[in-house]
Amino acid sequence: MSGLDRRAVVAELVAGDALVVSGLGSASYDLYAAGDRDENFYLWGAMGSAVPVGLGVALAQPDRSVVVLTGDGEQLMGLGSLATVGARRPANLTVVVLDNGHYGETGMQQSHTSRGTDLVAVARGCGIADAFSVREPHQVPDLVERIRARSGPAFAQVLISTDEPPRALPPRDGVFVKNRFRAALGLATF
Template sequence: MSALERRAAMAALLEGRKDDLLVIPGLGSTCWDLAAAGDNDRNFYLWGAMGGAAMIGLGLALAQPDKRVLVVTGDGEMLMGMGALATIGVKQPANLAVVVFDNGHYGETGMQPSHTGAGRVDLTEIAAGCGIASVVDVRDEPGLTGLAARLKELAGAGPLFARVRIATGEAPRVLPERDGVVLKNRFRAAIGLKP
């Protein structure tokens, strides 16, 4: 299986990014991937809070129904907060997409196999079982192009879940701002809220 390269995958999802797109990465590799794709005040980088990315996305999506919220996280981070998929399934926010970069490993800690890599845990089936109607499994470039197009039109039927199968290779770390108060205030200012 020729899995996708993570930095190229992130760049593809964000190509032609507009101001109505708000992005929450998981901690670790997806956070560095997001920073590498170009800093943006509408990114809220996570340096911790493992398991919380999708729920931050839900709170944001409910508060900003006219904007699109994209959570891009890793398989390990999603596994820790898997209940969030059930919670999202109940609320059905039409403007939320949760994309999991799945390499079957915990990359930040030495590439130990995760549940999706070492076993038969399938996050797309879990998302579907949680009542998320739009579930996409991305394995190749055409699939990635299709997902990027879906993200641009995010609205309507309900939340979107996508698994993007990425290669296990590590990319050089690109470290964004890490002061949480700065990140919070610049994000709010960017969408017109007072710090």
């Protein structure tokens, strides 16, 4: 599958001041490679949880742009969360699915998106009207603008290549990541 360079796309998406929740595996590696920040919340071992966590952050922080960065495999596991996003409609939430059409964490088997599942149609069917695919580099700046505009919710399926860049491992201490994220928001840590 040809597609966009995942690391270049992620670096462009997170160059602003958005709060970013990343799913397990490659999404977190890509986010960390783009630059570790206190406003990054990396999930480890919580497959299917990136969208629900990001939704909670978006609802709690309505004046901040919130980006969920996940892969097609994780999103397929958590399809029901898109219905909740569609029902709650947080204007500041953008779900970005890095879709290489494979389950990268379990051996690169083809995912359902390679076999006909249309995540954009699923997102629209769940009530996320601003759902679209990003296939070309010139479309990425438009996605960045949607994140900043906070007129969502928005859902972007970013079609990436199957290339596996070297792993860049973010902090794995969940309490540290949580407390750092909370402190960046001016909230108490515990």
